[in-house]
Amino acid sequence: MTTAPSASPTGDPWLLTPGPLTTSPGIKEAMLHDYGSRDTRFIAVNRRVRERLVEIVNGDDGHVCVPLQGSGTFVVEAMMGNFVPPDGKVLVLVNGAYGKRIARICEYYDRATVIQETPEDTPVDPQALDAALAADREVSHVAVVHCETTSGILNPLQAVAEVTARHGRGLLIDAMSAFGAIPLDARAIPFDAVVASSNKCLEGVPGMGFCIARKEALERTKGNSPSLSLDLYDQWVSMEQNGQWRFTPPTHCILAFDRALEEFEAEGGVAGRGARYARNCRILIEGMRALGFRTLLPDALQAPVIVTFHKPVDPKFDFEAFYDRLRRSGYVIYPGKLTVADSFRIGCIGRLGPEQMEGALAAIRETLGEMGVANCMPAAA
Ligand SMILES: *Cc1c(COP(=O)(O)O)cnc(C)c1O
Numbered sequence: 001m002t003t004a005p006s007a008s009p010t011g012d013p014w015l016l017t018p019g020p021l022t023t024s025p026g027i028k029e030a031m032l033h034d035y036g037s038r039d040t041r042f043i044a045v046n047r048r049v050r051e052r053l054v055e056i057v058n059g060d061d062g063h064v065c066v067p068l069q070g071s072g073t074f075v076v077e078a079m080m081g082n083f084v085p086p087d088g089k090v091l092v093l094v095n096g097a098y099g100k101r102i103a104r105i106c107e108y109y110d111r112a113t114v115i116q117e118t119p120e121d122t123p124v125d126p127q128a129l130d131a132a133l134a135a136d137r138e139v140s141h142v143a144v145v146h147c148e149t150t151s152g153i154l155n156p157l158q159a160v161a162e163v164t165a166r167h168g169r170g171l172l173i174d175a176m177s178a179f180g181a182i183p184l185d186a187r188a189i190p191f192d193a194v195v196a197s198s199n200k201c202l203e204g205v206p207g208m209g210f211c212i213a214r215k216e217a218l219e220r221t222k223g224n225s226p227s228l229s230l231d232l233y234d235q236w237v238s239m240e241q242n243g244q245w246r247f248t249p250p251t252h253c254i255l256a257f258d259r260a261l262e263e264f265e266a267e268g269g270v271a272g273r274g275a276r277y278a279r280n281c282r283i284l285i286e287g288m289r290a291l292g293f294r295t296l297l298p299d300a301l302q303a304p305v306i307v308t309f310h311k312p313v314d315p316k317f318d319f320e321a322f323y324d325r326l327r328r329s330g331y332v333i334y335p336g337k338l339t340v341a342d343s344f345r346i347g348c349i350g351r352l353g354p355e356q357m358e359g360a361l362a363a364i365r366e367t368l369g370e371m372g373v374a375n376c377m378p379a380a381a
Contacts, residue, residue: 007330014356017334018149018177018306019072019199020206021350023256027204030259031252042251043243045258052261053210056179056270057186057194064218066236067210069229069250072176072197075209077105078230079172079195080143082221083213084111088140090172091116091132093124093160096150097337098174102143109226114139120151120338121296126159133167141170141192147178147303150337151296152345154182154303161189170217176200177305180264181274181349192217198253201273201305201349204260207253277304280348280357287361288346291368292376296343305349306334310378311342317373319344325370329363331356341378 008014008022015022035042050065057063068075080102084090089112092103099117106113116132118124124144133139142164146157157173164171170192175184179196180203193213198204211232218236225231229247238246267273281304285295288309296308311319319335322344326333336343348357368376 013327013330013332014352014360015332015350016347016352016356016360017332018345018347018349019197021199021203021347022352023203023205023260024263024351026263027256027259030255031205033252033255035251035255037244037249037251042249042254046245046249046254047243049254049258049261050210052265054212057184057212059186059212062215063186063212064215064236065210065212066218066232066239067208067245067254068232068235069208069245069247071206072195072200072209073101074230075195075197075211076102076174076176078209078225078227078232079174079193079211080105080111081109081225081227081230082232083170083172083193083217083224084109084141085221085224086111088112089114089136089138090141090143091129091136091139093129093142093144093155094118095122095124095153095155096120096145096148098145098148098150098176099124099143102145102174112138120148120340121153121301123153123301124155124160126156126163129160130163130167133163133169139169141172143172143174146173146175146184147182147305149177149306151308152303152306153297153301154178157184157189161191165190177349178303180270181277181305182303183270183274186212198257198260201277202257202260202264203349203351204257205253207250208257274304276353277348279354280304280352281307283354283357284346284348284361287357288364291361291365294376294378296338296341306345306347308336308338308343308345311336311344312373312376313379314373314375316371317368317376318371321371322367325367326360326363329367331360331363333360
């Protein structure tokens with residue numbers, strides 16, 4: 001039913017997911033070029049993209065942006081392999097699958113790791129971090145996920161950064177699903193490195209990640225990387241030398257990203273983008289609660305990125321059937337990723353506005369009616 005009035009201009013469904021996301025027509029159009037990797041036009045675009053990304057976090061001359069081919073996980077892995085030296089030790093704050101993935105990367109790389117875990121519906125704990133760092137002087141780095149996309153929870157980055165800095169350790173941030181929508185100011189949040197990708201809140205297309213690093217910290221990573229293709233230091237040094245990527249650059253992805261950053265600035269940067277997502281999130285949560293659904297998180301912990309809803313206890317609710325019917329109505333939602341409760345997720349990022357959120361709610365209401373689901377309350381806790 002891609003011709004339904006709800007359909008996007010391309011006839012594709014709206015993506016209410018954590019990525020890939022719905023992109024604007026202008027971003028898709030920006031890719032209608034074939035640039036060679038040494039083309040001066042391409043080199044200029046690449047330089048501009050890198051500079052703009054540093055500006056988004058209010059970075060200064062002491063910060064650099066190193067882009068990297070691949071999905072977001074590639075650049076998370078690159079950050080861990082580069083910044084934690086072979087004789088270092090990393091404390092990973094975990095409250096979901098992406099924190100666990102960081103710990104798993106450290107295992108692959110044989111880096112000494114300690115995990116400090118809180119439940120999926122609970123923010124990471126800066127006080128416990130404080131105690132752990134005081135007790136373990138071997139910990140050289142702390143790794144944290146800004147918005148844990150598993151649940152949609154916002155972690156207290158400011159407090160984590162303050163504690164980490166007070167103990168003189170390096171902070172490594174996975175800001176994948178927050179970057180561009182939730183403020184992260186390098187002047188207030190001292191970090192060694194922060195990573196994100198082209199296709200989440202910055203609304204580009206998938207294909208590359210980037211690391212914004214404190215130059216001084218990056219300089220010290222020479223020789224640390226266990227991987228050639230993920231060696232951020234090498235990528236940085238060679239890009240500074242000739243403006244080029246070491247290996248085939250994702251040229252179309254960078255052209256799209258350049259256009260995406262232009263649209264991002266036109267929308268008012270982090271404040272403007274964050275405000276649209278917050279409004280999307282409000283409409284979604286209020287509409288779903290009116291239908292009887294319950295959110296996993298209280299509003300105070302919810303990032304305006306992706307919302308986790310408890311699965312209704314009504315036996316007529318079957319997630320696969322629910323998903324398929326919504327997909328046919330032009331809306332793609334996402335399964336849950338929680339280990340503790342049966343749930344599903346609906347995203348509010350990408351090129352979506354009130355019209356798409358209202359449209360999704362109307363489709364959900366209709367689908368529930370067709371399925372005969374009368375009660376959307378979760379099982380009693
Ligand atoms: C999306 C995401 C990633 C990277 O996922 P990829 O599928 O590799 O792009 C990493 N961390 C967080 C918090 C994310 O939301």
